[in-house]
Amino acid sequence: MNTPDKYSEKHRVTYYEADFTRRMTLAMMLDIVILASEDQSEKLRVGSDTVKKLNMGWVVIQYSIDIQKMPRVNEMITLVTESKYYNKFFAYREFWIKDDSGNTYVHMTSRWVVMDYKTRKMTKIPNEIVEPYRAEKVVNIPKLPRPVKIDESSEQVTSNQYRVRYLDIDSNQHVNNAHYLDWMVDVLSPEFLNTHTAKHIDLRYENEVKYGYDVNSKVSFSKNGNDLISKHEIYSNGKRSASANITW
Amino acid sequence: MNTPDKYSEKHRVTYYEADFTRRMTLAMMLDIVILASEDQSEKLRVGSDTVKKLNMGWVVIQYSIDIQKMPRVNEMITLVTESKYYNKFFAYREFWIKDDSGNTYVHMTSRWVVMDYKTRKMTKIPNEIVEPYRAEKVVNIPKLPRPVKIDESSEQVTSNQYRVRYLDIDSNQHVNNAHYLDWMVDVLSPEFLNTHTAKHIDLRYENEVKYGYDVNSKVSFSKNGNDLISKHEIYSNGKRSASANITW
Incomplete structure (x- = not known):
């Protein structure tokens, strides 16, 4: 080995x-x-x-x-x-x-x-x-948990629009993968962020986001036992680009 | 001394x-x-x-x-x-x-x-x-050049709207002063930024920008001899917050 x-x-x-x-x-x-x-x-x-x-x-x-x-x-x-x-x-x-x-x-x-x-x-x-x-x-590499999706029919969804900026783009002409988390976090209120800290994050990338695209960052909240979970989805160019669950 | x-x-x-x-x-x-x-x-x-x-x-x-x-x-x-x-x-x-x-x-x-x-x-x-x-x-400290303002009557002005994000704010609850330059630069096109580099910047701060404010970043271009100059102004909450001249 x-x-x-x-x-x-x-x-x-x-x-x-x-x-x-x-x-x-x-x-x-x-x-x-x-x-x-x-x-x-x-x-x-x-x-x-x-x-x-x-x-x-x-x-x-x-x-x-x-x-x-x-x-x-x-x-x-x-x-x-x-x-x-x-x-x-x-x-x-x-x-x-x-x-x-x-x-x-x-x-x-x-x-x-x-x-x-x-x-x-x-x-x-x-x-x-x-x-x-x-x-x-190895034959199979370990799987990571897939973020649970927002259920638009039963959950209250908050969202914000962003535009991919010059500074979001790396030298490969696509969005630096860390910047998705900025869009996810920015939808939360400063009051929330001031009183909560992230304990666990499951984050999954699905489609590339490119310069000039509009970005829609959505969030809903759910409970899992004592844990508060924010469910995030990033949409761009008509596709889901990334999703995440953050436990607070 | x-x-x-x-x-x-x-x-x-x-x-x-x-x-x-x-x-x-x-x-x-x-x-x-x-x-x-x-x-x-x-x-x-x-x-x-x-x-x-x-x-x-x-x-x-x-x-x-x-x-x-x-x-x-x-x-x-x-x-x-x-x-x-x-x-x-x-x-x-x-x-x-x-x-x-x-x-x-x-x-x-x-x-x-x-x-x-x-x-x-x-x-x-x-x-x-x-x-x-x-x-x-000293009695008088050296003055720095004041940026020349945009002349809206004679110059072609391009602008973009921004919203002050959670990440723009520092622990004093106001916008990190470096972020104004991000708004100024983002109005320029990637094609321009790919083919030009800044040689000189005069930058002046006038009014604070706070969380949640909308920001309007304006730019016009003028020539000074062989030099290309972009003139930038940042407006927020009805006031001019910062202005800059960048020589390229």
Whole structure:
């Protein structure tokens, strides 16, 4: 059995990565763990430039995120990641955000595919870009929970319109996947955000959002025992682009 | 004569601080230099928490920015700042962004006031929060160029509407001053931004923008010799909140 390559780096939380409660934003949490995985890929010489030469790119399709505590401004945190499993079409990567003393603030699992830039569809993962991570090759990679959808017939739905801005777009001309969480969170009221913190997130990406598209971010609330759950859906260009359940 | 305290720190440019051209965004450029000045203030024990105890806060009112080159993703840059002059009501601070070899990418001058949080108006700068910077006390601090306004009668004006989002707000409940530049830049087309880089910016803040306000970002273009200049104005709640001239 392989031992997967484990990568870690330090990160200082700055004021502009935090919201008005001085805690890191959920979107920034995704941005920084992706940074760690990109740095690991560079270290292993299979960075995005190498993958781009094959006219391909890694795309995250699902996250499942457990949050003990969100890092606060000026904390020095450690980002840890390893690519744990892969098969012909999917890869499974874990992330941890840890405090100064090694306590886990956040633990994330994620599922990835490789997209062919010509067809804009997923394609078989080339061996040469996955083997360096020394993940375990498996038949089936673990499934992550699918977010429960909003039930428009029985639930009160709040929504807001957004336009994809210049700053939402990355160098691949599509929306940085963390920005979906900004749209999801912005629909909630500041009063709610001031008095609640996210404990768990299941997030699933379905369709690309592109520059200039209008975006509709919907939310409804439900209860699961003592847990309050917000159910989020992002619609763009007539399609559902992403959905999430956040437990508060 | 005093020698002002000069502060510097390293900063790595990450992918999420850059736009689709892989250069740091103009707004992020402001965010990181303000980080350096906050770190200097902490070092000198006159950080924002200390100033907040007086029920006051530093507010930037003007920037004049020369850009040789915008830093690119993964560059390690150095942020340098010093508070150079002050008088009873104003302070004058310089910033530099330098590359690995000490070449200056960006040089900025800025004017600051202290706001009384109770009245939301500027107030006399208390000695104890300004003396530690060892800036020169002067009668008049240097003026910075005022942005030339849009002439609606003769110029073609393009505009876009924005809503102040949850993420635009800092822990003082007002809009992070860097975000104005995001609204200014977003009105320009991706084609324009892909083929032009900012060489000089004069930026002036006039009125606070608050959560929930609508924001109208206007732009017109004019020529000054060979230079193309975009003139920007941000309106919110019936008032002009900020204006800028950007030379491309």
